[in-house]
Amino acid sequence: MSFSRRDFLKASAAGIAIGAFPGLAFASSELIKKKGQRVVVVGGGFGGATAAKYIRKWSNNKIEVVLIERNPMFISCPMSNTVLGGGRTIDDLTMSYDELKKKYGIKLIKGEVTAIDPEKQTVMLASGHLKYDRLIVSPGVDFMYDKVEGLNESVANISITHAWKAGAQTVLLRKQLESMPDGGVFAISIPKGPYRCPPGPYERACQVAHYFKENKPKSKVLVLDANPDIVSKKGLFMAAWKELYPDMVEYRPNALVTKVDVASKIAKTEFDDVKADVLNVIPPMKAGAVADMAGLANVDGRWCGVDFLTYESKVHKGIHVIGDAVSAALPKSGHMATSQAKVCAAAVIELMQGKQPDQNPTIANTCYSMVSGNEAVHVANVYRFNAEKQAMISAEGGGVSAKRSELEGAFAGYWLKNILNDVLL
Amino acid sequence: MIMSRTLLVVFGMLFCAAAQADVDKHARNLAASCSACHGTGGNSEGGMPVLAGLDKVLFVNQMKDFKSGARPATVMHQHAKGYTDEEFELLADFFSAQKRH
Numbered sequence: 001m002s003f004s005r006r007d008f009l010k011a012s013a014a015g016i017a018i019g020a021f022p023g024l025a026f027a028s029s030e031l032i033k034k035k036g037q038r039v040v041v042v043g044g045g046f047g048g049a050t051a052a053k054y055i056r057k058w059s060n061n062k063i064e065v066v067l068i069e070r071n072p073m074f075i076s077c078p079m080s081n082t083v084l085g086g087g088r089t090i091d092d093l094t095m096s097y098d099e100l101k102k103k104y105g106i107k108l109i110k111g112e113v114t115a116i117d118p119e120k121q122t123v124m125l126a127s128g129h130l131k132y133d134r135l136i137v138s139p140g141v142d143f144m145y146d147k148v149e150g151l152n153e154s155v156a157n158i159s160i161t162h163a164w165k166a167g168a169q170t171v172l173l174r175k176q177l178e179s180m181p182d183g184g185v186f187a188i189s190i191p192k193g194p195y196r197c198p199p200g201p202y203e204r205a206c207q208v209a210h211y212f213k214e215n216k217p218k219s220k221v222l223v224l225d226a227n228p229d230i231v232s233k234k235g236l237f238m239a240a241w242k243e244l245y246p247d248m249v250e251y252r253p254n255a256l257v258t259k260v261d262v263a264s265k266i267a268k269t270e271f272d273d274v275k276a277d278v279l280n281v282i283p284p285m286k287a288g289a290v291a292d293m294a295g296l297a298n299v300d301g302r303w304c305g306v307d308f309l310t311y312e313s314k315v316h317k318g319i320h321v322i323g324d325a326v327s328a329a330l331p332k333s334g335h336m337a338t339s340q341a342k343v344c345a346a347a348v349i350e351l352m353q354g355k356q357p358d359q360n361p362t363i364a365n366t367c368y369s370m371v372s373g374n375e376a377v378h379v380a381n382v383y384r385f386n387a388e389k390q391a392m393i394s395a396e397g398g399g400v401s402a403k404r405s406e407l408e409g410a411f412a413g414y415w416l417k418n419i420l421n422d423v424l425l
Numbered sequence: 426m427i428m429s430r431t432l433l434v435v436f437g438m439l440f441c442a443a444a445q446a447d448v449d450k451h452a453r454n455l456a457a458s459c460s461a462c463h464g465t466g467g468n469s470e471g472g473m474p475v476l477a478g479l480d481k482v483l484f485v486n487q488m489k490d491f492k493s494g495a496r497p498a499t500v501m502h503q504h505a506k507g508y509t510d511e512e513f514e515l516l517a518d519f520f521s522a523q524k525r526h
Contacts, residue, residue: 058453334461339457360451364458364507378499380504381503381507382504395506396507397492397505398506408499411462411499411500415462415472415473418463418470419461422461422464
């Protein structure tokens with residue numbers, strides 16, 4: 001039995017890891033001294049900001065809430081495809097976190113979580129640490145760049161965008177479309193589901209086509225879909241492409257992009273090489289990195305399994321996961337994230353007060369897609385908890401628009417206004 | 426004996442109050458999902474109707490008409506079919522009690 005140098009290094013590395021981790025908590029400064037009951041929320045998107053606000057609101061401000069968010073401003077991903085079409089600017093979709101602080105007394109920390117210790121109920125940041133009674137993780141999605149050879153984060157930031165988180169890449173993609181010559185090709189690659197915002201890529205094809213129709217009518221939109229068919233609102237999108245943008249949008253099913261050539265803007269699928277003037281590759285997705293810090297992504301190593309009465313993780317007690325990161329038969333939408341956040345907020349308050357959470361959570365989803373400058377289509381559904389299956393199940397009666405309309409286009413705008421107010425004001 | 430009966434009544438009242446609170450919370454939780462379109466507490470900022478302070482009978486009737494198709498809609502006929510008549514009553518209770526801004 002020899003103990004190799006390698007084994008020794010491994011053992012000592014493990015020793016250091018175990019020894020240093022709790023040590024860090026004591027060595028680093030406690031950012032805000034914990035006095036009463038506290039919930040820490042990681043991630044201030046639709047899910048996290050809503051959870052933070054509703055815990056304050058529904059606990060009559062009795063529970064302290066600390067919200068950790070790395071971005072200085074909230075930027076709405078819903079409706080961000082209209083920035084590409086020209087209907088909105090990114091500023092129209094940008095909101096401040098100030099009201100959450102002022103109106104609800106939420107303590108906002110700008111920063112990134114570096115580690116989570118479920119046993120010590122502690123969250124680490126570069127600047128120090130925070131203790132919690134319950135933790136809500138709303139990490140959104142991260143991109144699996146390694147599934148597309150040649151693609152990585154820096155390429156996405158400067159050249160082949162995904163623009164699947166609203167912000168700088170959305171603005172860059174719009175600029176790329178503006179600089180493209182008339183007669184050029186815009187190609188969008190859609191990953192296999194599940195991914196954030198199922199109808200989003202098809203809406204994007206409409207918005208880019210809308211821009212081309214008005215500004216560059218000889219150009220093409222090429223949709224490379226890794227899925228065997230249009231994932232959401234199929235008939236409505238096909239009608240929009242045929243009737244509003246004839247001979248402009250080409251749809252290719254089963255077109256999984258596995259490789260890109262950055263310099264020549266070529267996307268390689270199993271069948272052929274596609275050359276584009278503007279290439280937009282949406283990589284496969286998984287739960288945001290914060291979920292990995294506590295090993296919460298227990299479903300396919302990508303998504304987080306939760307109890308749908310409380311959104312408590314199946315991996316760790318006391319840690320809840322909401323939004324796109326959750327593994328569920330629910331669409332990964334902004335409205336769903338806010339609805340999950342409210343179920344979670346209500347349950348967290350009950351649990352912290354030693355009471356039983358609501359046993360019949362029932363939530364609704366309404367998701368609008370803009371198919372032109374002023375017309376929209378929707379998908380709507382109610383979901384209710386099924387105790388036998390321990391899952392959220394689609395209720396009766398859901399469906400999509402009968403046809404696209406300007407009326408729904410107007411409703412889409414009001415949806416955005418009302419939901420942003422509900423999340424942030 | 427009288428004491429215990431009084432106690433029983435007190436406990437009964439407490440139990441009812443707790444049960445009522447649970448119903449109210451369930452109604453609140455149900456209604457929370459509506460605010461994406463209809464605004465927080467039913468105070469829509471425009472477009473979709475304001476539900477805050479809406480008469481209970483009117484609310485329930487509208488929902489039943491959406492469900493049956495008697496009142497045409499772009500979205501609400503689909504949502505209405507997803508809820509039970511009891512849930513319409515709970516939602517009506519909640520929204521009618523909300524202050525209009």
